[in-house]
Amino acid sequence: MDVLKDFLKQNLKYSHIFMDASSGQTLAKSVADMINKGTLAQADTLLVLQSAYAPVEEYLHTLPHAPIIVIATQSSIPSSTTPAFHLPDNADQHVVHKLLHSIERTLNLGQHVVTLVASGGTGKTQAVLKFVSENLFRFSNVWFFDASSNDTLTANFKELGKAAGVGKDVKNVKDFLARINQNWLCIFDNADDEKVFLNDYIPICNHGNVIITSRLSESSQMASPDCQINLMDLTKESAVKLLLSQVHEQSSHENHNLASKIVDALGCHALAVSTAGAYIESTPTCTLEIYLTHFNKKKKKILNYRMRSLDSYQRTVYSAFHLSFEKLSHPTQLFMQICAYLNPTAIPLGIFTQAAAFTGNDSSTVDVDPxxxxINFLKNFVSVQG
Structure with a gap:
């Protein structure tokens, strides 16, 4: 064990943090101390859990996003701590050297790229945001980029460059991120456009972390080994359960059969199922029994309209959405269209809360700072609508 500790210190380019894992209590205390000191957010941190006689598996999810070595004299190390290296009691110098070389190769520093690929509406962005909210302490910085187009990426990089004082060009920001040798996280969300080459935006360096969400299966090629996540649509049973929970109906045999027909028609797409549930719940005249009649009428109308270029998934989701959209008043519909026209992904909720709380008078004919x-954007929108 001493040979391994000396090897780690001399041959690996990491800041080593040795933690006592002889019990869950001591390990939890060590982690808490490191978090308070802020040392776990460094990009080159290697955690070494010594004397791991405790069931460390239940504590691994609390540890930061960093390489971990678990050292123990017993073979009952949990399977999740792979790859696993076992040193026989009678090992000679050649075996020891081979083991140490394998550890060095496994723990080479590098950038981690995770790809999350799924169709729209499956919750990719929500999953990433939940991960970040629960693991924020693991990262020195977190930057979120709208990767839906080159324009949005350029605008986001310009904002970051301006805030960091490094220049507004994409190259300036890439070089800035490459220089920050810390455990930062960059999220490239909605990378669905084949014309967007993310390699033009991802920093070239041996540190940091990148998460990419996309509908494009080829995005998985950018992932680090074993870091591709493919989210499938809901299983039929999960889709039925979601729909029944949305409409607040009991899972009786009859309701289950009705819900099954609906989710089959919706292709078990999570967004379409949720939208259908919201429509049924908010429409007094609509029930599980007659929803498909409403849906099929709308779908037929869409197919006969100008949207033949949509694939089956897009038509299904759009049909379910449009049923709910038509329930809104005309001013509300227009307001939603204006929001989508301005920017469908970056409208802050604060706008709505401030507007709801506003009690003043904004109808004055004089505006010192219009x-x-x-105003020009809205004029363009109105001209398009007209």
């Missing part, structure tokens, strides 16, 4: 750019 929002010229917004």
């Amino acid at each position: 929002p010229i750019e917004a």
Whole structure:
């Protein structure tokens, strides 16, 4: 064990943190101390859990995003701590050297790229945001980029460059991230456009972490080994359960059969199922029994309209959405269209909460500082609608 500790210190380019894992209590205390000191957010941190006689598996999820070595004199190390290296009691120098070389190769520093691929509406972005909210302490910084187009990426990089004082060009920001030798996280969300080459935006360095969400299966090629995540649509049983929970109906045999027919028609797409549930719940005249009649009428109308270019998934989700959209008043529909026209992904909720709380008078004919750019945008939108 001493040979291994000396090897780690001399041959691996990491800041080593040795933790006592002889019991769950001591390990939890060590982790808490390191978090308070802020040392776990460094990009080159290697955690070494010594004397791991405790069931460390239940504590691994609390540890930061960093390489971990578990050292124990017993073979009952949990399977999740792979790859596993076992040193026989009678090992000679050649075996020891081979073991140490394998550990060195496994723990070479590098950038981690995770790809999350799934169709729209399956919750890719929500899953990433939940991960970040629960693991924020693991990273020195977290940056979120809208990767839906080159324009949105360029705008996001310009904002980061301006805030960091490094220049507004994409190259300036890439070089800035490459220089920050810390455990940062960059999220490239909605990378669905084949014309967007993310390699033009991802920093070239041996540190940091990248998460990419996309509908494109080829995005998985950018992932680090064993870091591709493919989210499938809901299983039929899960889709039925989701729909029944949305409409607050009991899971009786009759309701289960009705819900099964609906989710089959919706292809078990999570977004379409959720939208259908919201529509049924908010429409007094609509029930599980007659929803498909509403849906099929709308779908037929869409197929006969100007949307033949949509694939089956897009038509299904759009049909389910449009049923709910038509229930809104005309001013509300127009307001939603304006929001989508301005920017469908970056409308802050604060706008709505401030508007709801506003009790003043905004109908004055004189405005000393009119929002010229917004006014011109709206004029363009109205001209398109007209």
